[in-house]
Amino acid sequence: MTFNQTNFDSLDEFPIPTVKRRGRLKIYFGYAAGVGKTYTMLNDAQEALKDGIDVVAGYIEPHARPETMACLEGLEVLAPLEISYKGITLAEFDLDRAIRRKPQLILVDELAHTNVEGCRHKKRYQDVDELLQAGIDVYTTINVQHIESLNDVVASITEISVRERIPDSVFDSADQIELVDIEPDDLIDRLNKGNIYREEQARRALGNFFTKENLIALREIALRRTADKVNRTAINNEIQNCDQAKSKTQYANEHILVCLSSAASNAKVIRTAARIADAFHGTFTALFVETSETEESDNKNMMSLMENLRLAEQLGAQIATVYGDDIPAQIAEYARSSRVSKIVMGRSAHTRKWFVKSNFVDKLTAYAPTIDIYIIPDTQSSSYINFPKFAKPSGLSLVDTAKSVGILVICTLIGFLFTALNFSIANIITVYILGVQLNAIVTRGRMYSAVSSVLGVLLFNYFFTEPRFSFQAFDPGYPVTFLIMLVASLITSTLTKQVKEQARQSAQKAHRTEVLLETSRKLQQAKNQSDILIETAHQMVKLLGRTIIIYAAKQNTLSEPLVFPKEDSVDSQAYLATDERAVAEWVYMNNKHAGATTNTLSTAKCLYLAVRSGNSVLAVAGIVMDKESPLEAFEKSLMIAMLNECAMALEKENSNEAQKQISIQMQQEQLRANLLRAISHDLRTPLTSISGNAGILMGNSEVLNKAQKKSLYSDIYDDSMWLINLVENLLSITRIDNGTLNLNMQSELLEEVFTEALLHINRNSVEHKIETVLDDEFLMAKMDSRLIIQVIINIMDNAIKYTPPGSHIIISAKREKQMVLIEISDDGPGISDKAKSKLFEMFYTADNIRGDGRRGLGLGLYLCKSIINALGGTIDIKDNIPHGTVFYFTLQAEEVNYHE
Template identity: 65%
Template structure:
């Protein structure tokens, strides 16, 4: 019969997953298509049903309603007191997250999932409060309408004409454990509105004229039903994928280009919906152009908002560099297997001065085999006007000297060409080359412009008749001058563009090299401390910002370590105060990002990121964020990759440490098993002998002569002493194994220690010739005398046990530099080289039969080795000359003051 036991690793993984799921609360969403459909009513009714079943239910926050049916359902439910927040002189009532976690009910009701909290609350959005409740193991009932889903915002706005400001990521809705669609006919909803059951009379009349029209409600109802069905399909597909891993694959890969355009958010939402519909992957590409730094603050903020929106909707962020955006998009799409590109319609029209191909036309020609979807923009096309702020250039003396030097060299070459009879056209090329060289060796476009203009003047001054004036007789030279200036200006611009592209490529290569270097350094790190240090230094190298690392220490974070070059203690204290540590602790506890540039505790001075795997957080990294400055898309991608590498290294270290602990525990278990097995086997002989001899003495004491009695008494004594020595060895081994062996080091005379040991050796030693030779009258060593005595006793007893009667045992002690050497030799049969290698291992015994038939546990010499090493000495065994075995060990010598 085949053994069909489950795989232990798979079983352990399943148990771990079940345990982690038990700790996370369940979320149920009551979903509607408009206000007044009865979401809160249905939620409260379900709460009463749960309470009747014995579940601990608390109403955390219920939106104030004037609807009597809803208010009636609040009776009988425990309600938390709201959190009063004063904002601009107005007291706002918010959900009290801390009280809810402290109360820790089984089920809590939190109305209005998409609500935006007041500024002083921990999170900006209520759905983040609910995520923290779920993390704490509390089940949550909540409500939300279809217009609050992020990906549907544009569709709802096009239907109703209303842009909803309070929105939630679709992932929050899709991750819900249950979604209950609360539905009502649009006519019934309008009737309820007319009866004043939803809004007051004046507000209801306004709503009927705008949002609550029959057409709008019908369309929203259809969207809500479809969205609920889409979520159900996702759950089914996910279950299929889990049940049949490897049988499903994703073929569609959708790409959008991130920009600061106001319409880019609509493109992102459309692409997210298409990715869901096609069950494909979703990538948001950011093309970083040389003029990115020239964007206005408004455009930079909008770009960051679009980036966050793409991340919320599940996009993978990618970054490339270049000034030709369509070309970069097409090349990335070709190498990344993109099947569809989603872009917004170009919101500009051609003019007589702008006849080049549009963005869409170029992208279509560059990527003819990729489906391109153009999302319309409701705004009227307009002529793009580039209005640039005047920049005040501060000319550098060094750059001016470089420019003038190039101009001087070009003039000298030009004069030489004129002297040998070259034409003016050849001299013009020298000045164009000079303008190009100026662009290559200087920084800033202003020097190229000045060089081109100065080249024109110098050429006119030195080479055009009349010479040494700025006039010219021939009117055609005006065209020559214009062509010369334009040629110089264009070539210098091209050189500047090449330099910028080279700089961007070098920067990207440098950042990528940092990532690769991080991976290599983390692989070489030997422990957690080195891993922490390496990743912090690499992040500091990548971002050039102060890095603060909080290592995990059980349920709390350890003290922070600041990494900066140089480190300013005052500044470090500023970024590691109590408030900042509290944010880091929250990240450690909740396994989520928080702090500056996020929606959770945004008032912090640092951005806090967790270095984590799926089940645990290893540490928290704080990155000091300057005001109004955020991480670039490429920098953030690299940072996430570095943190992932660090998490893998820490997980590997954790697994190794756990494995070592398991192996150590297994070794200890093996030790216990061997010990019990050895004791049960080797104690049988002396115990049987003792009990047998004692029984003879008790039952036959009258018939035994005195000599026989003495022999039996001697045997009992010998066996008892053997047991006493065994127990002493076991106790010493236990103390050493548990780390409880406390050495009491004192200077001791070697001769006295040896004599004390000989007084406690086995009685059979009288059958052997034992001699002692201590060189020096006052030879002293630092030792714990009781332990060293035990070492000598064990070695001498072994010599007595494994040598024949009448053999010689010699004990010698002598100084050896700053050590004292003690050697114990015998003239027995000796020990083989194979046995010498394992002689000091625990439970190893030489395969010889001793005189009394007792094999021994193999603990004595192992204990000797541990004791000698604890004293900082060494122990060895070798062959004695001419025959036998010689044991030796060293101790730290002690200087003797003869005067004292």
């Protein structure tokens, strides 16, 4: 695969636009070659260069006009991209070089030019669009005959059909249109002087395209198209600057419907409908009616249909598909349900045939009498209807042929049996008609049913009418019998085929609708971004029956692809090559479709579509098209709807994640506020006490006796220890909440841990009776001993502070299966049920009055719970019978190694 001048072996080489600003597009518009578009563009570029703007001539079409080429002097000219095509070296615009150079303004001549095979884009206007997305302003040129919707009008005037065209949306989206205009007589004079073409070429042009009548007509069309652009810009400004609701509803009543087909004239019908929709500022829809014969159409018809469908999309139409063999009824039903105001369709010169009672237009008018119908004549076509009623039979199948022959043989054998049993001829006729119905059910294509009907009549005549074993008939009534038998067979086979096809269409439509509904339901149940993308991919495989590749967007790039093959045996490595990923990267960066069946990087094996939400791409979906037929219109519509559902789900997930982050930040802010408020309030008491006692000692040390000094020293010590414990708790909580707490998990003897903890508890512990009870003196648990000692100290200090002197405090441990249960109980006043539910919350303090009269911050027990949970245990509280409180927590038990 070739991407412009080079293969991107490394994604780092792929040009990545870094600017968000979109460039501005100015089009120099003319009604014919030679009016001075390129000359005017180069003169404006010279003026811009004088104003200090960085200008580069990206590509200027070589001209045999010295005054035009002289305008290039002083401008930096970008080297062209040379591509070898069929033994010829061709010069093309080098898009990658232009993006790397990244000037402020670039000149790109001939906007409608078709790039040679091997360039990234098929059309030059796509190159220009990528330049605009990279933030580069573009000057370009175009003639009136290159605008898509005007192609038929120009062709009818000049009798020349131009193949290089641009969508109307490209012209209408330009920021500025400058009409380069001269009088037709002056243009003809320039042509005669050889200022446009060489002498021989100029003589041919004057006799064909450049007649005065043609130039006058083309000039008028160009003036009108420019005026339409100015009018459309004014309307858009009115919608943006005035009352939007009023302005939008002013043109919202017109709905234009065009009927799609594979006919060559359908392109003219689509362009006409687009012009009507544009004139009425209405909604534009292109409808395709899929019939039972659509699948039997040949490749040429299908390719023509796809080209017409793409043309309708380029002209801004919404594509819709309905099913049914009665085409006028389907169109009328869709038009009524969609509030269509005007229907545009084609009509050939031969609208009636001797066997047709009423033509297509009459039927449609009868079905939809209140809708305006515009008929676009086509004098070049002799077909009856411009709709996909394909009559070409499908290819012969050996299996279907064998089935048809077998059914006829069985019907003949049954006929012999009925003859032997002296049954009437009518019974044998019924058997053959039944055989034709069975043939219609088990075979594909109407040819088998028709042939079976004829052969059934011939077999009946040959074997069962007198004289037998000949195709003669003595009875004069037999020819009528044969005719009725043939008609009945044909009618029953046709009706059977129709019922079978309708059942198939209904099942297919139901399946696709079910897949879409199931997608919506599964995406709602998806828990995260990965689940959303996986469910979407599975549903796309179910809908399309093709291998799907998903690239998730993470941190401004695409993650590794997820492959969902249609079959387990599919080798997907070819679809994960560097070139394929480069196409997916391009789709992600440019928010456009690319790959197979598109005009951008069309040599890729997959069709890549952006899962977009507004201007941001959330993921890229790749659909394997290698050796696969193009997507049907209805399949493409459902697929896009499915990707839109995926985008909405991803956007919702991202919104939820953002909301969670905001909620976490709010909680952190609330925690910080609570912490500052609690510290500012509760630190005041110990700090005041410390400073006051220190001041007394400093100023009155000589008058204080020994007992008074000791009391003051004790108060200072208690207050400072309280502050130290507070700071330790705050640091531990911070490390746990930030995830920076490093656990040093080891097997420890609980007896040693208890002993160490009791050495650091409140000095008032001497006023209580503290007892240690161990179920086994070698009882061990897996823990971070430093943290568990802190837990025991916090709980023991609470028991000491909130129980009266002389109370009993017991710390015990015992083995329970794979865990060790540690309990710290007291026989104090206990804790209320209301306080128990909130006791482990941060900043919560119970109503108990401490012995020192100081209120705690409510951090100790919160820290205990955080530590125990981090170690994989549980912590809780219960009443101690008959009175008091029991704090208990669990740790992972460890076996004792007695040899050690």
